[in-house]
Amino acid sequence: MTDKKKIQLIYLGVGAICAMILGVSFWLTTLRGKLRENNVPIVEDAGKEEAGDLWELEKDLDLVKQDGAAVKISDLKNKVWVAAQYYTSCPMCAARNANSLLGVYNEHKSEEDFQVVCFSVDPDEDTQEKLQEMTKSLSVDPSNWWFVKAEREPLLQYMRYEMKFGDIRERKDPIEAAAKGKWSHDLGILVFRGNTLVKKWHERLPPESLSDVVRTALSEIKKDEVAESDE
Structure with missing residues (x-):
């Protein structure tokens, strides 16, 4: 191969790499634009541990908890509440609840302003009896841990578009469904201060970071309560 051909090949290779970089950049820009059009927040620095206001809930939702009592999202307006998705037959939910949620709950359950709320992604199958069984299996108080x-x-529309949980899809592969459960859903945990989403915690992050966010949010809501009482 002559030197001229070698140089030509080098230029062709560089050109191909540049075209690839431009293509990826264009795709990312287009995707970002679509997310903004669909009103989905683009969360920067998702791995950071400090809380920072991300999103405001604008709508309310009527719910039924494990003891059959009717409640609403607006009932949590003066709480720091930790939200997670679940369904009663999900093995991955059980592991997350035991490894992360339960630890945070046990640390903060004595706080009057603290609440855990788990939202069913399979409400047709999750009967009141099953919700009560989950409560008993975790040995939690239904007054401050709602299923x-x-x-x-x-419910699914509210979780996706108002709370900004990820998509829910049914697993079609029977082997995958047997191992992971029927529904694929967001295993992240959201921390709200009243109507404000202050953190989305991903299951790959250490549980300590979730507890730190809750502690910070509780401190902030107490400051708000003191300020209101002084007015």
Whole structure:
């Protein structure tokens, strides 16, 4: 191969790499634009541990908790509440609840302003009896750990577009469904201060970071309460 051909090949290779970089950049820009059009927040620095306001809930939702009592999202307006998705037959939910949620709950359950709320992604199958069994299996107080359900479509729409949980899909592969459960859903945990989403915690992060966010949010809500009482 002559030197001229070698140089030509080098230029062709560089050109191909540049074209690839430009293509990826264009795709990312287009994707970002679609996310903004669909009103989905783009969370920067998702691995950071400090809380920072991300999203405001604008709508309310009627729910039923494990003891059959009717509740609403607006009932949590003065709480720091930790939200997670679940369904009673999900093995991955059970592991997350035991490894992460339960630890945070046990640390903060004595706080009057603290609440855990688990939202069913399979409300047709998650009966009140099953919700009560989950409560007993975790040895938690139903007054500050709610397992809630509602009509399926309004509930799924609210979780996806108002709370900004990820998509829910049914697993079609029977082997995968047997190992991971029927529904694929967001295993992340959201921390709210009233109507404000202050953190989305991903299951790959250490549980200590979730507890730190809750502690910070509780401190902030106490400051708000003191300020209101002084007015």
